[in-house]
Amino acid sequence: MTSSSSVQQAREALGKRLREIRKDSGLTARELAARAGWHESKCSRIENGRTGPSDHDLRVWALLCGAEDRTADLIATARNIDGAYVEWRRMERSGLRRAQESVIPLWERTRKFRAYSSWLVPGPLQTRAYIESLLRSIRDRRALPDDLAAAVQVRVDKQRILYEGPHRFAVLLEESALRHRIGGAATMAGQLGHLLSVATLPNVSLGVIPLSADRTALWPVEDFWIFDDAQVNVELISAFLTITQPHEISMYARTFLGLADLAVYGAPARALITAAIESLG
Incomplete structure (x- = not known):
């Protein structure tokens, strides 16, 4: 498809x-x-x-x-x-800040977040340095207006939902997301250390799918977010996809459950994160 x-x-x-x-x-x-x-x-x-x-x-x-x-x-x-x-060029034509701000109402009203990522640490769990490296790369690659500092601050401010209100997060990461170096070794080490910290929050469940997991039945898929049972967002190379059809949301929810069964949690997940830190040298 x-x-x-x-x-x-x-x-x-x-x-x-x-x-x-x-x-x-x-x-x-x-x-x-x-x-x-x-x-x-x-x-x-x-x-x-x-x-x-x-x-x-x-x-x-x-x-x-x-x-x-x-x-x-x-x-x-x-x-x-x-x-x-929605094509990225349409969403970001005035810069990155507005694209970051556009999702704030959705994030504020959502109570249950489910996120899966195979290549990046998801936004709410990112450090400022990691965010800055990501957004700088997007700005340069897409030749966008330079509002980097403002866009970074919007994303950092949005992370308050981790600590305020009745928001719950279930996050699944492929182990590869821990190994992709964003912003250099120091930035990545700080990001992985932060990941260990936020994983201890009572409203955050963090699972890591090991590289050694048997993927015969379910292989890595596109990164996605499920907001309650109301909406799925998928970030594509060229566009931002919003899914609201109930049967499609159910497909993503079932896929999330299947991926969750492949993940490890607690001490085994922390061991994979620690090993990724150590691999940075």
Whole structure:
């Protein structure tokens, strides 16, 4: 499945709904396009999920098909699809600070966080030096406006949810995430030491999946966050994916449980972190 397949599936599902509305009205696709003043292929592109309809398209569609009572729901569905797959360049066009700030309301209202990472220590558990190294790399690689100091401070300030309110965190890391050097040996040693510290918090469960784990049934997957049972976020190379379909959230929740069964906790997890520190020399 491609990274944006769930978005495409949602567009196709909306297209099927629109096709049913058109057929119920007795109109052919060609007749609807003619009455709307569209190119005759536009209805087909929309119904097959190849073209996303605008708000105006949906209003016209519902009006001509005698289904004006469905207009608001159709528009809300389309907007949710459009917001699910957001390219980084769109989110970060004014710099990194705004992208960091955009998720604060979600983090503040979430009570149960589940996070899986195969390549980085997740944001709430990061040190300032680790954050700065990560965001500097993103800034330089994507040629973004330089608001690094402000973006770092937003992420550091956001970590207050670790210590305030009824927030619980279940974090799973592949052992490889402990070995990927971010910011040099000193920064990485500080980060791993901090990880040992935050793992002792009563509201944090930290599991590490050893490199020696048998991955026959479940191999490493894309990094993801589950916020309560309401939303999943996945960070892709090109975009930020938001998943709100209940059946897809359930798939990620089941995957998290499977990964959790592969992880070690407590003293064995601390031993893997300590070994990663020692490997820094």
